Amino acid sequence: MHNPEAEEFFLSRSAHDEVGVALMEAISFLKDYRLLGDLGQYKAPYAVTADWVFCGAAGMANTYWRLRLKDKTIALSTGALEASIGTEWVCIEIFRLDWPKPDLAHWALKAYDYARTGK
Numbered sequence: 612m613h614n615p616e617a618e619e620f621f622l623s624r625s626a627h628d629e630v631g632v633a634l635m636e637a638i639s640f641l642k643d644y645r646l647l648g649d650l651g652q653y654k655a656p657y658a659v660t661a662d663w664v665f666c667g668a669a670g671m672a673n674t675y676w677r678l679r680l681k682d683k684t685i686a687l688s689t690g691a692l693e694a695s696i697g698t699e700w701v702c703i704e705i706f707r708l709d710w711p712k713p714d715l716a717h718w719a720l721k722a723y724d725y726a727r728t729g730k
Contacts, residue, residue, distance in 0.1 A: 617664035617677065620696045621648060621657040624669040631656045633705050634668035637715035641723050663726035666719060672706040674715060676722040679730070686718065 612618055631650040638644065638658055648656035648667070657667030657675075667675045677699045678686060686701045687693070690710060694700035703713050 612659070613663050614677070614697070617667070617696050617700070618647075618657070618659075620675075621655040621664070621667045621669065624655040625653040626650060626655040626668045627653075627671045630668045630670065630672050630674065630705060633715060634658075634666065634674050637674070637719040638666065638723070640716065641719060643727075644723065660723060660726050665722040665726035672704050674703045674705060674713075674718075676701050676703065676718045677725060678718070678721055679725045682718075682721045682725070 628650060634656055644658045644660040646656055646658050648654045650656050655667055655669040657664050665677050675694050678701060683701055691701035691703045694702040705713060
């Protein structure tokens with residue numbers, strides 16, 4: 612794994628089924644990835660492609676995305692928060708009062724592409 616700290620982050624967390632399902636729906640159109648974690652046991656789900664953890668879900672409402680700098684800047688300007696996983700990661704809360712629903716499929720594609728291409 613190129614980013615073992617991300618795997619360790621998700622392995623040490625649990626996730627509510629609603630946030631886990633939202634993550635799984637957001638990445639369902641992608642082709643070449645593995646979904647790890649066991650949502651049935653409330654273990655945080657996370658996805659890996661090209662040996663990079665590129666997204667995951669934890670807690671009651673948090674999704675996490677590994678993004679290239681320009682995408683991270685956009686995410687932060689639209690309500691995402693810095694994530695403690697590492698400098699490339701953001702946290703997007705999916706249930707926020709008075710906020711529009713985040714476009715998780717968009718962030719899934721951005722994170723997936725970054726993991727697959729490295730640029």
